[in-house]
Amino acid sequence: MQLTDxxxxxxxxxxxxxxxxxxxxxKELGLSRTAIRSDLSLLTMLELLDAKPKVGYYxxxxxxxxxxxxxxxxxxxxxxxxxxxxxxxxxxxxxTIKLFMEDVGTVFVTDTEEELTGIISRKDLxxxxxxxxxxxxxxxxxxxxxxxxxxSVKKNEKFIDVLEKIVDNEIDSLPVIDNKKIVGRVSxxxxxxxxxxxxxxx
Amino acid sequence: MQLTDxxxxxxxxxxxxxxxxxxxxxKELGLSRTAIRSDLSLLTMLELLDAKPKVGYYxxxxxxxxxxxxxxxxxxxxxxxxxxxxxxxxxxxxxTIKLFMEDVGTVFVTDTEEELTGIISRKDLxxxxxxxxxxxxxxxxxxxxxxxxxxSVKKNEKFIDVLEKIVDNEIDSLPVIDNKKIVGRVSxxxxxxxxxxxxxxx
Numbered sequence: 001m002q003l004t005d006x007x008x009x010x011x012x013x014x015x016x017x018x019x020x021x022x023x024x025x026x027k028e029l030g031l032s033r034t035a036i037r038s039d040l041s042l043l044t045m046l047e048l049l050d051a052k053p054k055v056g057y058y059x060x061x062x063x064x065x066x067x068x069x070x071x072x073x074x075x076x077x078x079x080x081x082x083x084x085x086x087x088x089x090x091x092x093x094x095x096t097i098k099l100f101m102e103d104v105g106t107v108f109v110t111d112t113e114e115e116l117t118g119i120i121s122r123k124d125l126x127x128x129x130x131x132x133x134x135x136x137x138x139x140x141x142x143x144x145x146x147x148x149x150x151x152s153v154k155k156n157e158k159f160i161d162v163l164e165k166i167v168d169n170e171i172d173s174l175p176v177i178d179n180k181k182i183v184g185r186v187s188x189x190x191x192x193x194x195x196x197x198x199x200x201x202x
Numbered sequence: 203m204q205l206t207d208x209x210x211x212x213x214x215x216x217x218x219x220x221x222x223x224x225x226x227x228x229k230e231l232g233l234s235r236t237a238i239r240s241d242l243s244l245l246t247m248l249e250l251l252d253a254k255p256k257v258g259y260y261x262x263x264x265x266x267x268x269x270x271x272x273x274x275x276x277x278x279x280x281x282x283x284x285x286x287x288x289x290x291x292x293x294x295x296x297x298t299i300k301l302f303m304e305d306v307g308t309v310f311v312t313d314t315e316e317e318l319t320g321i322i323s324r325k326d327l328x329x330x331x332x333x334x335x336x337x338x339x340x341x342x343x344x345x346x347x348x349x350x351x352x353x354s355v356k357k358n359e360k361f362i363d364v365l366e367k368i369v370d371n372e373i374d375s376l377p378v379i380d381n382k383k384i385v386g387r388v389s390x391x392x393x394x395x396x397x398x399x400x401x402x403x404x
Contacts, residue, residue, distance in 0.1 A: 027355040041240065042247045066271050072401055096332050110235070122324045129331030130298050160401055170391070187315050195397060196369050199274055199362055 007039050011059070014049060019056035054198030066199055072160040076153050077193050080176050080184030085110050086140060088117060093135040096125050105189075106173035108182050109144050115180045116152070121172060152177040153186065159194070162186050209241050213261070218249055221258035268401050274362040278355050281396050282378050282386030287312050290319060294345060295337040298327050307391075308375035310384050311346050317382045318354070320346030323374060354379040355388065363387050363397070 003011075006029070013022055013028045024039055026033045037196040040057070050060045085108040086095050099107050099122065109118035120140055128143045129135060152175045153162055165174060166188060176184030205213075208231070216222055216231045224242055228235045242259065245251040252262045287310040288297050301309050301324065309326055311320035322342055330345045331337060353378045367376060368390060378386035 036400060038243065038247070045240070045244045062371065066269060066274060068268050068270055068401070072268060093332060096328060100329070122328055124279060126298060126324055126328045126331060127302070129328060130337060163394060163398050163401065167391070167395050188394060189369070191394060192365060192390060193369050196365050199270070199365065 003041075006036070007043060010036065010039055010043060014057050015059055018058035019052065020058075021056045023165070025057065045186060065178065068195065068198060071194065071198055072158065072163075074159045075156045076158070076162060076176055076184065076186060077155040079159065079190060080155075080186050081190055083108055083175060083182045083185040085116075085182060087112065088139060088141040088144075090137050090140050092125060092128050092133075092138045092140055092143060095120060095140045096129070099125065104173070104185070106171075106185075107140075108175050108185075109140055110182065114182075116147065116150065116175055116177060116182050117141075118146050119150050119175065120144040150175070154178065155183065159191070163191055166191065206237070206241075209245060210262040211307075212238065212241055212245060213250060215260055216259050219259035221254065222260075227259065232244075242338065245404065268399060273396065273400055274360065274365075276361045278360070278364060278378055278386065278388060279356045279357040281361065281392060282357075282388050284391055285310055285377060285384045285387040287318075287384060288342060289314065290341060290343040290346075292342050293338050294327060294330050294335075294340045294342055297322060297342045298331070298337070301327065306375070306387070308387075309374075310377050311342055312384065316384075317342075318349065318352065318377055318379060318384050320348050321352050321377065322346040352377070356380065357385065361393070365393055368393065 009029060010025055011024055017024070022033055022036065025040070026036050029036065040049065042049065044051060047060050049057050051057045084098065084102040084104045086098055088111060089108055095107055104121060106121045108116055109120060111117050118141060120143060124143050124145070128138065151165055151169050151171065153165065155176055155178055173185060173187040175182045176186060211231060212227055218376060224235055224238065227242070228238050231238065235362060238297070242251065249262050251259050253259045267342055284340055286300065286304040286306045288300055290311055290313060297309055308321060308323045311322060313319050320343060326345050326347070330340065352378060353371050353373065355364055355367065357378055357380055364376065369375075375387060375389040377384045
């Protein structure tokens with residue numbers, strides 16, 4: 001639920017004038033008391049405003065309403081970030097360097113046509129690194145998770161779908177795919193940043 | 203805002219009987235129509251219910267209200283999980299094995315008194331592993347982030363505080379500290395799981 005402009009105006013008026021009677025709130029808005037009655041009762045029920053008899057309306061301190069429905073419906077294209085990828089013949093060593101340079105947790109792997117063929121995470125790279133192979137000579141294709149075992153999202157999927165895929169499959173980062181090409185990246189960090197921005201708005 | 207028991211009951215009654223008149227909803231609850239008038243108007247304004255004249259109340263499909271204020275206020279003790287730790291003299295190699303065995307992204311490091319002295323992440327371990335040292339002979343204390351450069355939380359801090367610390371400092375996992383001892387762990391995954399559980403409730 002989103003508050004209407006009028007409801008937000010009422011909150012602003014109360015904030016600047018508390019305590020204030022419903023009559024005076026109505027006057028500020030150029031409306032009748034009847035016209036704002038339902039708004040006042042909603043704001044009171046939402047515990048955003050409180051009213052004392054013979055005193056008036058005042059702001060209920062410390063109460064807020066952090067609704068994330070709009071966020072949950074947002075399409076991936078609105079919050080994805082840039083993908084980081086290497087070609088299949090790159091070494092484990094070079095891929096690890098790229099991961100550090102770009103400061104990501106996952107690197108996507110492509111063929112020479114730039115189509116996604118695999119994914120390699122910090123965890124996969126660490127597993128290879130504590131082995132005894134020659135990291136500079138082992139291609140990333142030997143350690144990556146391969147198509148079709150890759151979980152991806154499309155640009156028009158929603159925040160809640162990404163959240164579900166990331167949590168249920170215990171992965172850090174997903175490629176955003178459009179016509180077999182990688183067009184973006186969504187990660188745990190991006191989801192949490194987006195949620196925090198909403199939570200801190202109030 | 204949390205719906206009251208009565209408001210939740212009203213939603214359940216409407217769900218099973220829609221369309222249903224306010225009179226019949228009141229009858230089901232053993233209450234008068236006047237008693238539930240304000241609940242019905244709140245539920246309608248929240249767009250959880252809708253009403254058609256001469257037809258009755260029905261559920262507004264596809265609308266929901268995912269309010270995360272209660273979650274944001276929850277203390278760490280209610281959502282933290284078990285910490286995974288090693289002692290300072292353990293090798294990088296053994297620490298990496300422990301990280302894989304316990305399937306965590308971060309291992310906490312303690313002295314012989316079990317007090318927290320450091321933290322080592324998958325990223326730190328990977329950085330060491332692509333170097334040329336002897337991982338079985340290098341102690342974890344050489345690669346860990348040391349106190350006092352460790353960000354931690356207390357049991358009574360809130361979800362929103364943890365979210366902020368994790369996002370602002372770009373870390374995956376925080377120790378929960380009580381009297382210098384590690385009593386828990388909170389991670390990006392735990393935060394996202396908790397949010398998903400709330401988002402999927404509706």
